[in-house]
Amino acid sequence: MNRKTLVLPAVIGLLAPVLAACGSSDSGGNGGDAIVVGTTDRFTATKDAPAPLDPAYAYDVGTWNILRQTVQTLMVQPRGDGEPEPEAAEKCGFTDTGNERYACTLRKDLKFANGDAVTASDVKFSIERALRIKVDGGPEALLSTVDTVETKGDREVIFHLKTADATFPFKLSTPVAGIVSPDDYAKDKLRDGFDVDGSGPYTLESEVKNGELVKAVFTKNPNYKGALTVKNDKVEMRSFPDDAAGMGDALDKGDIDMMTRTMTPEQIKKLSNASGDIDLIEMPGLEIRYLGFNTDDSSVKARAVRQAMAQIINRAELVSKVYGTGAEPLYSLVPATITGHSNSFFNKYGDPSTAKAANLLSKANITTPVKLTLHYTTDHYGTATADEFEVLKKQLNASGLFDVSIKGAPWKTFRPAEQKGDYEVYGMGWFPDFPDADNYLAPFLDKDNTLGLPYANSNIRNTLIPESRREADRLTASKSLTTIQDIVADDVPMLPLWQGKQYIAARDDITGAEWALNSSSTLQLWELGRGVKG
Incomplete structure (x- = not known):
């Protein structure tokens, strides 16, 4: 196969996906076997x-x-x-x-x-x-x-x-x-299990083992009426929890037709340089990673401790050592490609400096080294997360100002513990609900925020977020949004680390893969079809 880089037509607001692939038909088509998609997401x-x-x-x-x-x-x-x-x-x-x-x-x-x-x-x-x-x-x-x-x-x-x-x-x-029927969903009680009923493009049949969904079968809904064009009759999603290597092997063998999040940096590098019948598609991403702080915990309650961490952490080194070209350093909660982004953390802290961090701690009369545990999830954001936290630990400890240990836990344990405030510092990722700066700020800083952060800033909650939401023109909202980001950089209730790219790998008889994932990491399985191998 002759590999080439194809730049697809520009899409609204963001760069187009880049496809390293052989030529294949764009015709798509219904019928035939189910298109099988792999993911490392775990559903329990x-x-x-x-x-x-x-x-x-x-x-x-x-x-x-x-x-x-x-x-x-x-x-x-x-x-x-x-x-x-x-x-x-x-x-x-x-x-x-x-x-x-x-x-x-x-x-x-x-x-x-x-x-x-x-x-x-x-x-x-x-x-x-x-x-x-x-x-x-x-x-x-x-x-x-x-x-x-x-x-x-x-x-x-x-x-x-x-x-x-x-x-x-x-x-x-x-x-x-999402629109559901009162015949299927109680008005005041959650619906247990893995059954879903709706009016979307597909119906769902779930294969469950030991309380875990291992396969989701999506069959084209004959009663669907909506704006989407469904280009296949059936798609299977198979879960390879915490097993990107197994997912890659399944793609190589032809057991699955496409794999999505999360591939390892090593897999991405290998697929970028390889030739064969598998296409790697790179596209802009709006995923971010950050550290969250329980500002009520005695170890990080002092703002100077959080500021010192922001002053020491070297994002460029972190990205280079762990994620390579698959991520970029991030200096705000709002990604660089979103209207309203400001490099607030870089503007305040500049390049990493142990001397500046030591000065911050000294002025606040903080005894060093500050003893901390950084917590992370072992099975939700990919296997590289453990490597990421090893780098963070080494950077902080090398300063002599911190005594950091790290501890991982599976998502089913990690997430409830984080919500209960059991962790003083923890690593999280955010895939946006929608591509707007508000969705990187309000979910963490407004009342009843998704992390349960104890941090509360009345100016942000009562003035700046409401101000920004009054502006239909998001450029006009940038003044309020920038002020929010500057406050976050000063108080450090959260510490942004990096912004990721997105990748899909698909066998070259699968059409529409370049449209199967949007910037918000939404799978659009209706775009997939079968064509002719290149």
Whole structure:
């Protein structure tokens, strides 16, 4: 195979994906065997989290990628990113000048997969259900600006908002706003297990072993009516939890047709330089990684301790040693490609400096070395996470100002412990709910934030976030957004580390793979088809 780099047509707002591949047909096509997709995401139902796929509960990129195939939303992010477009809705828009009243009209003859009609009352039920159940650290925070939901007839839904929210159309494109039926979902209780019923492009059949979903089979929904064009009849998603190598072997053998998150840096490098019948597709990514702080914990309660860590950590070295070309240093919670981004941490701290860090600690009368444990999850963000935390430990300890140890735990243990405040410092990743600066700030800094951070800044919560949401033009909102980022760099309740790229690897008879993952890490399985090998 002759490998080449193909730059696809430019997409709205971001660079186009780059495809290192042989030539193949773009025709796609239905029929034939199921297209099989591998992922290292783990899907478990436990006593503490028995309802992983309930739209009112699910709030991670893996479970959302299942819901996006099966549960329809009023709005959807378009193929090439940009402003959200109507999906279950025929049209949507603000009906006032203050961005506080948002109305949608449903498509005609909209149906659930079982053939029952989807009505405005189902939309009202779904939104109110998520708000009523209100899971701690859950996705209902995205709907926090909703005051009341009104219906007019079977097709019109009107959202009355508590405050202006120019980002609300984006929020209606997320699974927490997914439309479900009161016949399948209780109004005040989560639905346990791995069953999902909706009106999306696919129906779901789950294969479960020992409380863990090992295979999700998506079959084209014959009753689907929406904006998406479904280019296949069936897709299987197979889970290779914490086993990127096994997923890669399955692709090499032809047991799967495509693999997505998360590949190791070594796999990406190998596929970039190899020839064969597997195509590696690189695309812009909006994933970020950061350290979170329990600012109530005595070890990091002093701001100077957190500032000193920000002054010492060498992001460029971290990225180079662990992720290579697959990531870039990040100096704000907001990625560099998002409108409103500011390099606030670099502006405040500049290049890494042990001397400056020592001065910060000395002025605050902090005794050194400061003893800390950095916690990370072993099975949620890829196997390179352990290597990342080894580098962070070495950097901090080499300064002589810190005595750092690291400790890993599986996600099912790590996430509840983080939410309960058991960790003083911990590593997390963020895949955006939608590509707007607000979604990198409000989920962590507003009231009832997703991490349960004890840090609270009244100026951010009461003035700056509301100010930014009043501006439909996000460039105009940049002043408020920049001020928020500057405050975060000064107080350091979170410490951004890096921004990642995204990769898909697919056998070269699979078409549409370059569109199968958008900038928010949303799998768009409906884009996949089978063509002719190059």
